[in-house]
Amino acid sequence: MVNFKVNGTDRSFDGDPDMPLLWYLRDEARLTGTRFGCGAGLCGACTVHLDGQAVRSCQTPMRTIQNRRVITIEGLSADGRHPVQRAWASLNVAQCGYCQVGQIMQAASLLQRTPNPSDQDIDRAMAGNICRCGTYQRIRAAIKMAAKEQA
Amino acid sequence: MSAIDNVSRRQFLGGAFTTGAFVLAARVLPESVWAQEAGFRTRAESAALSPSIYLGIQPDGTVFIVTHRSEMGTGIRTSLPMVAADELDADWSRVTIEQGIGDARYGDQNTDGSRSIRDFYEAFRRAGASARTMLVGAAAAQWNVPAAECVAQNHEIVHQGSGRRLGYGALVPAAARLAVPRPETLQFKPKTAWRLVGKETAIYDQSDIITGKAQFGMDVFREGMVYASIEHPPVLGGKVRGYDDKAALAVRGVKQTVPIDPFEPPYQFKPLGGVAVIADNTWAAFQGRKRLKIDWEDGAHASFESEAFKQQMLQTVRQPGQVARNVGNVDAEFTKGGKILEAVYYTPMAAHAAMEPPAALAEYRDGKVTVWAPTQNPQAVQDTVAAAVGVDKKDVTCHVTLLGGGFGRKSKPDYAAEAAVLSKKLGKPVKVVWTREDDIRFDYYHTTAAVYHKAAVDGRGRPTAWLQRSVFPPIAAMFDPKARHGLSIELDMGLSDLPFDVPNIRAENGAAEAHVRIGWFRAVANNYHAFAAHSFADEMAHAAGRDPLEFLLDLLGPGKVLDLKAQGVEYSNYGAPYDKYPIDTRRLRRVLEVAGERSGWGKRKSGNGWGLGIAAHRSFNTYVASVVEVEVDARGQLRIPRVDQIVDAGTIVNPDRVRAQLEGAAVMAAGLARTGEITAANGRIRQSNFNDFQVARMNDAPYQTNVHFVESDNPPTGVGEPGVPTVLASLGNAIFAATGKRVRELPLSRQKLI
16 A cells, blocks of 8 residues: 655555556546656656656656655646746647646746756756647746746 | 549549548538537527527626637637637627537538638638627617617627617527528628737636646546557558457456457548457556557558668659649750759658547447547547447537647547447447557658659759659548549649749659558648758759849749649649639748848858758648758757748737747747658558657757738638748758758758758
């Protein structure tokens, strides 16, 4: 039995310990905001925060999250008004929207560690998150906007 | 020869599409042609006042607007309702948008071909104007004044003389008793009174998207459902000889395995066959699949080698092909002994790789099927599912979720048919989830192409004769396995509609066989035709020592409406009437001129690893010019600091979304050009995921794309696709300007730029 917290709530899991956190969140907890994009840690669509760090939930087996804290998009803010979410809204970043949850979780984690990121910092942190619609320039602008607002 | 070939090609077009599934060039059906029992009514249709299947108003003033086109990132779910709401003069905050199910009453629903706005702008205007007219009529009757004295103003009808006003909701009961006005009596708002059309408007789903609440096909859940993952034949048309599922069944959570019937040509959108693993969660289904032992019978396509196929196409493209357009006599000009230029261009296969892999949920019950799918074409879901499980189309209900990208892939509902077949066999709701590897290996690929260009040029380097010939496995092969040539819809994308003012032109198409499924991909045949033609135009400019922009304007001449019909070309024009949407080379000139003004063209000398490239192309009735800026360092590393996209798409509905489409197109084109390549060995696709089919990432995408509009009162056209082809060509042209290295093959990752 694995015990952990998701968005502040105590949870437990006694299924296949090799199951990635992604599929627990999506199929068991029905928190479908965390997306499946590649299953191989290559696209970032499944990004969540584990003890405050951005991780790829498709590469995070359930057996590794004992006593750890998971934050998903559903728990990033109570009202969708995290500074990163607000910046995403004001710049109309999303096109299809599928990858944007992963982008937002990755960007929120970047800004926590690097409050005023340079272009290089942004490239380094965000290069693992694919957007096939090609919203990258707005993502970059939104990260800078959120950084300014947080400052 | 040309006339005969044209006729046979077009007869074939008719024959190939009798399934009604592939309607890239189809005309729009009129509203309300035949009623369909779907057992599902939208709130718009059920509303107290419902003058249109697209729009209804409730007595509380809520306006319901249906979008029957699919939302895959273009913003169409917001833009079409904006058109109706503006004409109604509705308060946008009181509009609720609903997604239409698959229903022929809406007319065409295949959300491809960049035509949702073009084809439905008027219908949505009429929906809004009808409701407004009825509300005005009701208010005028209540006040006993002429209707002409009453105007609509932000969700109220106002009597101009007395200033009396009544809200839309209060007028609904009386308005609903009035006759729906005849379309020809409707009066539309003048452009000066538009409040939504032409204004930057946030997409309706934005808040749901950024909070994770948005529902994609992958997210659908039904009580009692099971999850399925399917091992498909690795070679197209392969069959299961036998399989051992003991190890699969031992996986915790796996319930059973189910073979799916092998599929027979024509491929269409039928399930691929194989073995499904059924489990109580997605992960277990994936794990079970890995433990299946399947004995495959590969079939004829096992001999497909993409490298050998490429060499064969490069030979075919140098041989005469079927003539698609013939003006003057290029051969006579070629033998005059003047200067000749020729070049062959090659582009590989590519995968759509939308971020959401194909997924669908189907529930078969008592001879009826309900499907929830991220589909660009819910009516094709109805057709395909009906054929796959043996029910009537009317017994298939298709709910359209948001799509995590589409790009043409999700017009083909093979994955929805798989879910339906499995649900019928299992008697419970089944959700089919494709892995990324499935998506890359079993796509309807953007076809590979070889394109040959030859020109005779005069003393100023201007062509006096221009021959272009393309060879590619055609989309038609999905509907007729014997098809070897492009259909008019493919040839009319940059081959038969070369817009330049040249006295002798011939366009030809050579034969090629499809060994994998071929399908339309964002901008379709324009990508390889425009890449080749506009690279070749640039080669001609440089061969003459002329500035490429000046040369292109000279090539276009003073500008005119092309009369392709007079040249024997039955131009399909993306399914649009030619008189309303002609090829007007003055508009091509204009986007080029604006490109020159806005991009800094000619301000800095190209060379030493820095350069600008330019190209202009009309596709999907829209005119686009692109200027790409590149830097190539001493190691041959490419950077794209800036792209300028100049677009003339007629009337613009939501400028912010048009900008977004053109920004995204630049990114997708850059990725395609750099690394977009699918190859095959032994009939098997060699790529599998984003490690070996690489797409643009933030660090290698164009850093900044600026989008400029050419102001226009022309009817609106589409913007989803036309931003891609010009970027492919202008990127190659920029690399030449920077390095002197001419790009004739993609992807760039296979060659050295220095």
